[in-house]
Amino acid sequence: MIEKLLGTVFLSTLLYLFSLEIFAHHSVAIYDAENPLQLTGKVVEWQFTNPHVFILLSVEDDQGKEVTWNLEGSNTSLMLRRGWRPDTLVPGDEIMVRFNPLHSGAPGGNFREVFNPDGTAFDPSSKR
Amino acid sequence: MNIFNRTFFFSVLVFLQTACTQSNEITGQETAIQYPDWSGQWSRIGSLNWEPEGYAVAGPPPLTPEYQARREEFQSQRDQGMLVGDPPANCLPPGMPRVMTMSFPFELVITPNTTYILADWESAVRRIFTDGRDWPDYMLPEFNGYSIGQWHDENDDGVYDMLSVETRAIKGPRSFDSTAVVAHDNNQTVVLEEFRRIDEETLEDKITTIDDALTGPWTVQRRYSHTPFSQDILWVEYVCAEGNRHLNLGDEWYFINKEEGTLEPTRDGQPRMVPVYD
Numbered sequence: 001m002i003e004k005l006l007g008t009v010f011l012s013t014l015l016y017l018f019s020l021e022i023f024a025h026h027s028v029a030i031y032d033a034e035n036p037l038q039l040t041g042k043v044v045e046w047q048f049t050n051p052h053v054f055i056l057l058s059v060e061d062d063q064g065k066e067v068t069w070n071l072e073g074s075n076t077s078l079m080l081r082r083g084w085r086p087d088t089l090v091p092g093d094e095i096m097v098r099f100n101p102l103h104s105g106a107p108g109g110n111f112r113e114v115f116n117p118d119g120t121a122f123d124p125s126s127k128r
Numbered sequence: 129m130n131i132f133n134r135t136f137f138f139s140v141l142v143f144l145q146t147a148c149t150q151s152n153e154i155t156g157q158e159t160a161i162q163y164p165d166w167s168g169q170w171s172r173i174g175s176l177n178w179e180p181e182g183y184a185v186a187g188p189p190p191l192t193p194e195y196q197a198r199r200e201e202f203q204s205q206r207d208q209g210m211l212v213g214d215p216p217a218n219c220l221p222p223g224m225p226r227v228m229t230m231s232f233p234f235e236l237v238i239t240p241n242t243t244y245i246l247a248d249w250e251s252a253v254r255r256i257f258t259d260g261r262d263w264p265d266y267m268l269p270e271f272n273g274y275s276i277g278q279w280h281d282e283n284d285d286g287v288y289d290m291l292s293v294e295t296r297a298i299k300g301p302r303s304f305d306s307t308a309v310v311a312h313d314n315n316q317t318v319v320l321e322e323f324r325r326i327d328e329e330t331l332e333d334k335i336t337t338i339d340d341a342l343t344g345p346w347t348v349q350r351r352y353s354h355t356p357f358s359q360d361i362l363w364v365e366y367v368c369a370e371g372n373r374h375l376n377l378g379d380e381w382y383f384i385n386k387e388e389g390t391l392e393p394t395r396d397g398q399p400r401m402v403p404v405y406d
Contacts, residue, residue, distance in 0.1 A: 070387075
């Protein structure tokens with residue numbers, strides 16, 4: 001019985017996770033999925049909010065000037081189920097982010113994946 | 129026992145028997161058909177397109193030529209970076225019927241007079257009145273509309289197994305999904321639903337939408353997978369205004385840069401908006 005129950009919960013969770021698109025809230029039309037970027041920088045702020053979470057990432061540009069990128073992610077419901085929490089990132093954390101930039105070229109985008117600076121996968125549970 | 133006492137005793141007995149019979153009949157009428165247990169958590173199966181299989185499989189949405197042209201125009205504008213034809217993009221609720229795509233899990237609370245659908249998406253609540261009421265003289269249009277339902281026992285086993293619902297007075301603007309399939313501006317949409325638990329793990333909502341943007345009634349069968357009630361179920365609050373960064377001003381769309389106090393352009397050639405104070 002317990003096995004059956006756990007199996008049901010697991011299957012339901014799996015179905016839910018697989019059926020969830022990253023952006024449930026709205027279209028991602030303002031972002032350029034054809035030309036993704038990857039940047040390494042320091043977290044200025046991690047906003048665990050809806051409709052979408054945000055990483056504010058300070059990155060040094062070609063002229064040595066610090067630019068803050070607003071990187072929009074998924075929603076708290078999905079991020080929570082993937083192990084993310086409001087304190088997963090703190091100011092000063094160094095991370096690498098792969099994202100689809102704004103069509104306009106302004107420093108913003110839709111982040112798809114987060115890595116450690118060495119390129120290894122970022123494990124949100126490692127911060128707890 | 130004298131005649132008086134016997135008569136009195138008999139009268140009392142008849143009274144009690146009658147009362148019990150009536151009580152049983154009343155109780156029988158009230159409990160003859162039970163309400164189903166649809167508790168726990170329900171999670172969407174399938175695409176966020178209004179067609180659960182996605183338009184690539186199910187074919188294009190049945191839009192009138194006018195609204196098909198509008199969709200194509202919206203899609204063209206989106207390619208330039210504008211979030212047109214998708215009202216939830218700047219925090220309007222999805223409304224009916226789009227809320228039933230259930231981006232996030234939902235709960236069903238069944239009471240004799242009302243069935244409540246509690247959706248994590250936008251923390252939306254649908255009230256489906258099942259108390260036998262008729263349509264009121266006036267209904268204030270709301271994004272989830274006004275819903276009247278009726279329970280049915282399709283297999284006559286003494287337990288209700290289907291809830292039919294009609295929803296009217298639905299406010300706009302609304303879209304069916306985020307692919308620029310929008311409801312008609314006149315907001316005369318009527319939505320008919322049939323909820324059935326088609327097996328232990330699956331709830332189905334057969335949804336027929338009647339809307340003047342469509343060439344005819346559009347029926348889809350959305351399904352949801354079940355997680356039995358437990359302390360491990362996650363319900364997550366959703367307040368769109370908290371972190372929304374998308375702003376529509378006139379014909380333009382901007383990305384709100386809260387930290388800099390500016391509105392960033394979302395399309396090529398669009399100027400950045402920087403506040404100027406006198």
